[in-house]
Amino acid sequence: MKVFERILSVDKLFDVVFRLEQKYGKQSCFQHMAVLEGICIKTKKSEDLLWILESMEDLLIRGESNNKCFSSRTLKGGRTGGGTRGLLDEFLAKKSIFEYVLEESQKWGLKPAHANGIKKVMISHSEVRKRFEDGADLTWLGQLTEAERLIINMLKNVVFRSGHDSQLRNTLKGSTLPADILCHDPFKTMMETIHEEIEKVKAAEEKEANEDESDEDSSAQKNVIVHDLLPRMSLELDHEDEKAQQLMAFAKQAEEIVDQFVKLVVEQDSVQAMGQIMENCVSLTGAKRAIFVYDSKVAGEATAQCHIRRPQFRREHFQKICSSFVRGRGGPQPREGDLVIFFDGGRQLAPMVLSACVKITNAEDHGQHWEKKQRQEMIIHYCEQSIRARRCLVRGLIPTHEGIHIVTSGPVLVQDIPRKIFSGMSLSTAIGPVKILPFDEEQGFWLISKEEKDKIYGPAGRVLSGGALPDGPDRPDLGEDRIPVNYHVMPQAVFAELLHSFQASVMVNGTEIDGKGAEAAILAKKSYIGVTFTEYHAQQLRKLLVRFVWEQFKDQSSPLYNVEVQTLLKALGGNPNASTPLPLGSSGGSGNTVQPSASGRGKGGRGKGKGGGKAGSKAGGKAGGKAAGGKAAGKSKSKKRAAGEDDGSDGSKKQKTSEESSKKEEIMNKLKKLTQGGLIQDDDDDDDMADEAEE
Incomplete structure (x- = not known):
C-alpha cells in the first residue's frame, strides 16, 4: 500500500516508473518490489521521491549505471559498522x-x-x-x-x-x-x-551605479x-593512466570553452533563411549591446590576383547579413546602443552602405530607412613597417589608413574609457597603429592548401574581378602548397579593441574568415557569432579555435593559463615550453675540454729580450684566435657528427674524429712550449708554429 499511495498514485512518479518499465521490460530495476519499498521508506515527500527516481533514470540514460546497480542493498547502503x-x-x-x-x-x-x-x-x-x-x-x-x-x-x-x-x-x-x-x-x-x-x-x-545611475536597468x-x-565525457576512454585521462579532460574543456562563447553559422542564400538562423542565436537576442562587424576586404575573395586586389563590394550581400543581424535583435532596425561597424578597405563606399541599412519586414515599411539613422566615420591606422614586410605593394603610395563607418539607429553612445590595446580614449575617431600579421603560421596566420581554400569559400565566396593587372607582383612564396586563407585579414587586436571600446556584450562578424575575432571574444569572455562561407569552413575554424584555446592553457601570460595542464604535460612527456636541447658535444654547456682564452690577449713568455716579448705576444694572440675559431668549429663539427650518425656512417666518423684528435693534441703541445716562459730566439719559428695552429 505504501508503494501505491506514495509513488504509483502520483502521476509524475508513475510516469518515471512506467518509462523505465517500458524501456527495459523484465530487466528493469523496479521489477523487484523491494526497490520501490526501500524508496518509500526513505522519504514521504513527493518532490524527494521524484528527485530519486529521476536520478536513477538519468544514470541509466547516460550509461553510467545499469539496472543491477539499483538493488535494495545499494540503495539503502551498509550503515552497520560505519559503512558507506x-x-x-x-x-x-x-x-x-x-x-x-x-x-x-x-x-x-x-x-x-x-x-x-x-x-x-x-x-x-x-x-x-x-x-x-x-x-x-x-x-x-x-x-x-x-x-x-x-x-x-x-x-x-x-x-x-x-x-x-x-x-x-x-x-x-x-x-x-x-x-x-x-x-x-x-x-x-x-x-x-x-x-x-x-x-x-x-x-x-x-x-x-555611482558613475551613471541611469544605467541601472536590470x-x-x-x-x-x-x-x-x-x-558529457567520453565513456570509451582507453587510457588507463590517470594523468592521461585528466589531460584528455582538459582537452575536452578547450572544446567546451570554444562552444561557450563562439557560435559559427553558415551563410544562407536568402534573407529569410539567414534571419531565422540569427533569431535562434540566444546570445544575440538576449544581449544588452551588440555590434555587427562587416569587413569588405574579406567578404569573399577576388578571382584574380587576390593577394593585391580586394573583392568588389556587394551591396546585396551586406544587406542580407546586416538585415539578419537586425532581425536577430528582434526588430526591423537595430536596438538603441547597437552598432554596425563597416570597414571600407580604403574605398568610398559610405553611400552604398547607408542605402543598404533599411528595414526588411513584411509590412508597409519594408525598404524604408532606419529611424534616426546616423553615421559616424572613424579611421584605422596601420603600421607602415608591417605593410612593407608583406611585400605586396604594386606602385605609388603605401595605403596605411582605412575608413570605419559606424551606423546606428540613434546617437552613437560610447563610454569614455581608455583603449585596451592602442593609445588614446574610446571617444577618439582613430585606432592604431595596427600591426598586420606577416604570412607566417608561427605568428598565428592561417595558411592552407589550395584544395582546402576552395572548400572553405565555395562558389558563394568567389567574387568575380576584371582580370589580372599587367604589371602586378607575383604572389608571395610561402612554401609548397601553402597559401593564406585570405590576404587582407585583420589582427586579433582590432577585434579586442572593438569589444572593449564599445563595451559590447556580443559581436556578430558577418565576414568571418580566420577566427581572430573569435579569439578576442574568448579571451574577453564575450559571446561571438561568426558567419562562415561553408559548413567545411565552420568545421575547420572550430578546430583552429580549439587549438588556440589549448595553446592559451600553456601560455602564462594568458587569462586562460592553466597550471594543471602544464604539470600534466610535464609528467607525461616533458616541459612543452622547453627549447630543443643542444646536441651532445656542442658548445653551450660546461664540457670536460678546457677551451683556450678567446680574448686574443695570450700571455707571452717573460723573456728579457725583444724576441721573448714579441714571441709571447704572437703566440698568445694566435692562441686566442684559435680558441675563438675552435668554438665555432666545435658547433659545426657537432652538427656534422649528428648528421653522420643519422646517415649511419659510423666508420668514417670514427676515423675522422681520431685524426682530428691527434692533430689537435700535436698543435696544443706546440702552443704550450710557446707559452711556458721560454725565450723564443727565432721570430720566424714562432710565426710558423702559430700559422700551423691556425690551420
Whole structure:
C-alpha cells in the first residue's frame, strides 16, 4: 500500500516508473518490489521521491549505471559498522546541495533573478538533459557573469554528474547536511571561488551605479539562461593512466570553452533563411549591446590576383547579413546602443552602405530607412613597417589608413574609457597603429592548401574581378602548397579593441574568415557569432579555435593559463615550453675540454729580450684566435657528427674524429712550449708554429 499511495498514485512518479518499465521490460530495476519499498521508506515527500527516481533514470540514460546497480542493498547502503551510505542518501544530499548553493549565493549577493533562472532551467534531470545535451547551442552562456558560470559548473559536476561522487560518499560518512558537506574539499574551494566572483560583480555594479545611475536597468538580466559547461565525457576512454585521462579532460574543456562563447553559422542564400538562423542565436537576442562587424576586404575573395586586389563590394550581400543581424535583435532596425561597424578597405563606399541599412519586414515599411539613422566615420591606422614586410605593394603610395563607418539607429553612445590595446580614449575617431600579421603560421596566420581554400569559400565566396593587372607582383612564396586563407585579414587586436571600446556584450562578424575575432571574444569572455562561407569552413575554424584555446592553457601570460595542464604535460612527456636541447658535444654547456682564452690577449713568455716579448705576444694572440675559431668549429663539427650518425656512417666518423684528435693534441703541445716562459730566439719559428695552429 505504501508503494501505491506514495509513488504509483502520483502521476509524475508513475510516469518515471512506467518509462523505465517500458524501456527495459523484465530487466528493469523496479521489477523487484523491494526497490520501490526501500524508496518509500526513505522519504514521504513527493518532490524527494521524484528527485530519486529521476536520478536513477538519468544514470541509466547516460550509461553510467545499469539496472543491477539499483538493488535494495545499494540503495539503502551498509550503515552497520560505519559503512558507506547508500544511493538514496547520495541522491538526497545532491538535492540539498543544489538548494543550499543557490540560497547561499543569494546571501552573498547573487541576484534573485539569476538564482531563479538557474533553478528553473535545472529543475529536473530530464530538463537538464534536454537543454544541455551534446550539440546544443552554447553561445548564450557567454552572456552570464563569471560567478554564474562557476555556480553552473559546480552544480553540473557535483549534482547532475558523477565526477565528485567518491568525495561526496566519503563526506556523507560524517554528515548529510549540505553546510557540512561543502566545508570539505573540493567543494570548499568551489564555494570560495564563487564567493570571490560574486564580490567582484557586486563591486563592479556599485562602481557603475555611482558613475551613471541611469544605467541601472536590470530588465536585461532577468532572462537568465544557463547551460552545462562541460559536455558529457567520453565513456570509451582507453587510457588507463590517470594523468592521461585528466589531460584528455582538459582537452575536452578547450572544446567546451570554444562552444561557450563562439557560435559559427553558415551563410544562407536568402534573407529569410539567414534571419531565422540569427533569431535562434540566444546570445544575440538576449544581449544588452551588440555590434555587427562587416569587413569588405574579406567578404569573399577576388578571382584574380587576390593577394593585391580586394573583392568588389556587394551591396546585396551586406544587406542580407546586416538585415539578419537586425532581425536577430528582434526588430526591423537595430536596438538603441547597437552598432554596425563597416570597414571600407580604403574605398568610398559610405553611400552604398547607408542605402543598404533599411528595414526588411513584411509590412508597409519594408525598404524604408532606419529611424534616426546616423553615421559616424572613424579611421584605422596601420603600421607602415608591417605593410612593407608583406611585400605586396604594386606602385605609388603605401595605403596605411582605412575608413570605419559606424551606423546606428540613434546617437552613437560610447563610454569614455581608455583603449585596451592602442593609445588614446574610446571617444577618439582613430585606432592604431595596427600591426598586420606577416604570412607566417608561427605568428598565428592561417595558411592552407589550395584544395582546402576552395572548400572553405565555395562558389558563394568567389567574387568575380576584371582580370589580372599587367604589371602586378607575383604572389608571395610561402612554401609548397601553402597559401593564406585570405590576404587582407585583420589582427586579433582590432577585434579586442572593438569589444572593449564599445563595451559590447556580443559581436556578430558577418565576414568571418580566420577566427581572430573569435579569439578576442574568448579571451574577453564575450559571446561571438561568426558567419562562415561553408559548413567545411565552420568545421575547420572550430578546430583552429580549439587549438588556440589549448595553446592559451600553456601560455602564462594568458587569462586562460592553466597550471594543471602544464604539470600534466610535464609528467607525461616533458616541459612543452622547453627549447630543443643542444646536441651532445656542442658548445653551450660546461664540457670536460678546457677551451683556450678567446680574448686574443695570450700571455707571452717573460723573456728579457725583444724576441721573448714579441714571441709571447704572437703566440698568445694566435692562441686566442684559435680558441675563438675552435668554438665555432666545435658547433659545426657537432652538427656534422649528428648528421653522420643519422646517415649511419659510423666508420668514417670514427676515423675522422681520431685524426682530428691527434692533430689537435700535436698543435696544443706546440702552443704550450710557446707559452711556458721560454725565450723564443727565432721570430720566424714562432710565426710558423702559430700559422700551423691556425690551420
